[in-house]
Amino acid sequence: MGGKYRITGDKYPRMRRPRNRRRIVFAALAAVVALGLAGWGTTQLVHAFTGGDGGKSSATAKSRDCKPAPTPSAAPPPPKPGAVTVNVYNATPRSGLAKATADELKKRGFRIGKVGNATPEYDKKVPGTAVLLGGSTAQEGPFRVLGTQLVGTQLKTDTRKTADIDLIIGTAYKNLSTKKDADTALAALTRPAPAPSGKC
Template identity: 35%
Template sequence: MLTPQGLKGKQFRITGTSYPRLGPPPRRGRRWLMLIGSLLALSLIALGGVQLVDIFTGKAKHGAAQACASSRASASGKPLAAPAATAASASPSGSAAASGSAAPGSPAASGAPAAVGTPLPAVTAAPQPQTVTVNVLNATDKAGLAARTADDLKQRGFTVGKVGNAPSALEGHVSGAAELVAGQSGAGAAALLGAQVSGASTLADARTDGSVDFVIGDGYTALLDPNAAATALAAALKPSPSASPLPGSC
């Protein structure tokens, strides 16, 4: 190598095969970060592989099917076998039989226990009011409420049967406007009566006729006006269609 003029060549001559290092020396911290990042990436890849295996083998689909089956079973509303004593005390027809005024064909008249809790079938048509026999029972502490309600129902064409107080098991325990108790053959009649009052609930027992017990609750004030009752009946007979479930959902 040539040496600039004025300098001693031997003193500044570069000899050997090594050259000075131009960059900073490597740090151990970077190596640890790279190692940790590699381990995390491998863990994520392994987790994704396990999920793909579950999807292709059908384990996730089988678990979703079991969950859907469980939810349908809990919401199916299967008949609940009530003890004879409980059904007789909870059903207004049972009290009517004790007083000797049970309607013919009702479980109280035949001695059969009422299976309270059986859901009534959905209906798309309602009978005429004059073909429906209504037992008006007062479960509140307001005197004369059953008689006044029975008169209002008569004016709308209903056939009124028993009028009086509700069984002691129901007195003060109906918080809504009314409870309508009917058998399977009285589902249409219960829908027609349910449209006459706002906030009524429907229960079922084992009676075989089409009569309905109209049990007045603490929330009752009066029947709906005829126009509002007709609108409520149309909505009850033609419920809005439910949305189709998304793929993979119950």
């Protein structure tokens, strides 16, 4: 070849394949990503086996879930049978039922007030076992105490200000609970309920 393209000298340029810069860049990025993933995976494994902050987070969560059980407010103890005055009324056609029931309640320690037939409002209108009737405060104790002596009673309140309560005997009434069963129910009533353990 002549002219300006003429090759002179005894050395020839070495013909190389041009380097692909994109491949180098991609390889470097891949290496960085791989190292990052490896570090992240190692961190996750450490957290999984140690519970996060050296086990502090799990201990904190456990202590948060395991709170001591709240102490229930102490309910006032129910009154003794001797502190409960019971008026016994018969709302059934059977005669002598009020007196016989009153006598048995007296033997069990209750104070007996009035004894007789029920008022027209209740006479022959109580289909159940009995109605316990008293003032608004009777539910706090007297109703519960007298309720241990028979089952199936209906509770009602009126506007009286006195502490006495009425036992109105209904047509389904047969007799009082046995003294043994009544004493067991009364003992359970006066026994305080166990406090929750608060275990986790």
